[in-house]
Amino acid sequence: MHILFLTDNFPPEGNAPATRTYEHATRWVKKGHQVTVITCAPNFPEGKVFSGFKNKLYDVSNLDGIRVVRVKTYITANDGFVKRILDYLSFMISGFFAGLFQKKPDVIVATSPQFFCACAGWALSTVRRKPFVFELRDIWPASITAVGAMKDSVAIRLLEKVEMFLYHRADSIVSVTHAFKKELIERGVDGDKIEVVLNGVDLTKYQPSICKAPELVKRYNLDGKFVAGYVGTHGMAHGLEHIVSVAEQLKGNDDIRIVFAGGGAARKKVIDLVNQKQLKNVILIDRQPKEMMPKLWSLCDVSLVPLVNSELFKTVIPSKIFECMGMGIPTIMSVPEGEATAIIRDTNSGIVVESENVEQISQAIIKLYTDKAFYAEIKSASIVAGPKFSRDLMAEDMLDIFSRQVPNKKDDHTHDNQLSEY
Template sequence: MHILFLTDNFPPEGNAPATRTYEHAIRWVEAGHKVTVITCAPNFPEGQVFDGYKNLWYQTHDLDGINVVRVKTYITANEGFVKRILDYMSFMVAGFFAGLFQKKPDVIVATSPQFFCACAGWALSAVRRKSFVFELRDIWPASITAVGAMKDSFAIRMLEKIELFLYCRADSIVSVTHAFKKELIERGIDGDKIEVVLNGVDLTKYEPALEKDIHFAKQYGLEGKFVAGYIGTHGMAHGLEHVVDVAERLQDHDDIRVVFAGGGAARQKVVDLVMKKRLKNVVLIDRQPKEMMPKLWSLCDVSLVPLVNSELFRAVIPSKIFECMGMGIPTIMSVPEGEATAIIRKTDSGLVVESEDVEQITDAILKLYKDKSLYQRIRVNSIAAAPKYSRDIMASDMTTIIKKHVN
């Protein structure tokens, strides 16, 4: 089976869409399938092409058996609605034309979070007369208005019409949460063609660390410290200003450090707030290569997983919780009650507090810092839960779905 997969995020980018696609694709290749990924020059989230790459019209290379095709796009940082739309639309056009030159695909798969990528996938499936599988990672454009990046408008309503068109035209929709599936059914989409494949963790890479990475711990002064870490994309949806407020409340605890590691649209806001408040207990680490993530995670005693208090985010499952399970790191989850909080409670792999509640987040950190038996119990539960969310299982489930639509 030849799977033609369109995504505008792919390694060496290290965000959730890039990681999911890569970790699925290498397993499909190992299972004997041919995989071609059409993507762009790596640039997320800063909007700067990574070292060693160029933004060229058409270039190919092999990555662990995956045939990677990179196309030229309009590149911008992960901020600003108009520029991001231009970025997305340029990939839609370039990705579509690149897809026309790929030999004998059996099925076309395209992933969100933005659906212009899916537009290219649908158009290719129509031209090449192959089935179209839409991997749904986010309810977009609703997430734009949820974080206040844009108010409801004619443009948003037009995007919603395109969104519904794609749902209807897809031969199959693979949702990353059960809540997304439920929402689509409520909006009139046939539930029989919606399958759920959660995110997961590559247990060959993420395993419990016996100690903090020596190099990173020494470099950032974290030796012997209890570390509460926010690791990942710094986006508007995460409400990281509240985590800075948490750090301010923890200033008198010299053994505790709050770490922010990553980049994104809200990164500078975090940096500015830390400087303004003159916080000495905050460590800022720039975005690291994906292969360094297990070492970066090893610095953390607890993982902070926040989202702003919006109804939309009840349906979101932050993928980092599965990596935390693999590493045996307890999660402090401050997101609206929903599927993600249910997973943490069911697995007893962390503490759940109110979204945007600075006092509760602070208390949760102190609770795990002081109560060693509670901390150890949650750590053990995290490790035990990880195999249930193995990327091996998720990749296999998605293969089964895709095979149903091979012409």
């Protein structure tokens, strides 16, 4: 089977969409399938082309057996609605035209969170008369208004019409949460064509650490420190100003450090707040290459997973919780009650507190720092939970969905689905 996959995020970018697509695709290739990924020059999250790459009109390379086609787009930082829409539209157009020249795809897949990418996938499927699978990673454009990036308007309502059009036209929808599936059904989308494939963890890369990466411990002066880390994209949705306030509350305890590692639209705000408050217990680490992530995670005794207190974020599952499970790092989750909090509670892999509640987040860090027996219990439960969310299982589930859309290409192997339902 030839899988043609459209995504505007792909390695060396290290965010969740890029990682998910790459880790699935490598597994499909190992199963004997051909995978072509159409993407753009890596630039997320700063909106600057990565070193060693150029924003070329058309560039073809090979990454671990995946044929990668990079197209020219309008590249900008995530600093304005209009610029981002231009970015998305440029990929939609260039990605569509690039897709016309790919040889004999059997199924066309396009991923969100922004669905202009999915528009290109649908258009390609129509022209080439191939099944269209829409991978739904976010309810967009609702997430735009949820973080206050744009108010409800004619433009938003128009985007919602495009959104519903894509849901109805897709031959299959792959949702990353059960909550997304439920919402789509409530909005009139046929539930029979919606499948749920959660995010997961590559257990060949993310394993419990025997010790913290020595070179990083030395570089950031973390020897003997209990580290609570926020690792990942610094976005408007994460409310990181509250984590800075947590650091301010804990500044009297010299044994505890708060680490911010990553980049994104809210990065400068975090740096400015830390400098303004003159916090010496905060470590700021720039965005790192994806291959550095296990070492970076090894620094953390606890992972901080925040989201702002919005109704929309009840349906979101931050993908980093699975990497933390793989490494045996307890999670302190401060997000609205929903599917993500249920996973943490059901697996006993962390502590759930109220979204944006600085006091509760601070107390959770103190609890895990002081209560060694409790910490060991949560750490052990995290390690046990990891295999339930193995990327191998998720990639196999996706492949089964594709195969059902291409009956004559069905695999002859059987699949033992070990994923617990949430």
